[in-house]
Amino acid sequence: xxxxxxxxGDVVVLTEMEHHxxxxxxxxxKMERGIELRYLPIDDAGELVLDDLARTLQGAKLLAFTAASxxxxxxxxxxxxxxxxxxxxxxxxxxxxxxxxxxxTDVAQLGADFVGFTGHKMLAPPASAACGxxxxxxxxxxRSWAAVR
Numbered sequence: 001x002x003x004x005x006x007x008x009g010d011v012v013v014l015t016e017m018e019h020h021x022x023x024x025x026x027x028x029x030k031m032e033r034g035i036e037l038r039y040l041p042i043d044d045a046g047e048l049v050l051d052d053l054a055r056t057l058q059g060a061k062l063l064a065f066t067a068a069s070x071x072x073x074x075x076x077x078x079x080x081x082x083x084x085x086x087x088x089x090x091x092x093x094x095x096x097x098x099x100x101x102x103x104x105t106d107v108a109q110l111g112a113d114f115v116g117f118t119g120h121k122m123l124a125p126p127a128s129a130a131c132g133x134x135x136x137x138x139x140x141x142x143r144s145w146a147a148v149r
Contacts, residue, residue: 002026008034011060013090015040015048015076017069022095026064040065046072053081057088064092067099067110075099082111 002025006012012026016039029035038056041049046069057063063085067078082092094110096117107115 002029002035003033006033006035006061009036011036011038011062013038013040013056013060013063013065013085015065016042017046017048017072017074018064018066019070019095019097021097022064022066042072042074046074048074048076050077050080053084054088057085057090060085060088060090062091062093064095066095066097068096068102070098079109079111086111 002012006029010033012029012035014023014026014037026035026037030037038060040053040056043049063081065076065081068075078094082094085092091114092112093114093116094112096105096110096115099105100117
């Protein structure tokens with residue numbers, strides 16, 4: 001998705017609590033394409049600091065973040081973040097790999113454009129995953145993923 005839709009100077013916003021699965025690909029695109037990465041900070045308790053959320057999202061094309069940190073156990077305010085990103089004109093990608101197996105999840109209520117999670121966290125076969133996209137979003141999930149609507 002990133003290689004097909006991001007170019008030099010495009011802004012992607014992440015959080016400081018991201019798992020490598022939602023960090024390394026963006027770092028690679030920064031090196032390959034020259035995208036700009038911005039980060040939402042966390043406090044000493046592992047909670048997101050949202051004081052500068054609107055400013056951080058200015059000009060961003062994408063906000064990509066975890067719904068539940070696998071290290072800190074932090075649950076992020078997914079809908080609040082999605083609404084703020086959309087207000088700023090950015091798309092929203094939620095890494096729900098740690099969230100979906102633990103929480104009843106209505107993907108539509110999250111407000112995200114894309115929600116990805118792995119099947120193996122829910123005892124599905126190895127290498128199974130899902131990428132859901134909002135029905136109003138024309139961007140496609142990778143072909144190798146099972147699209148969920």
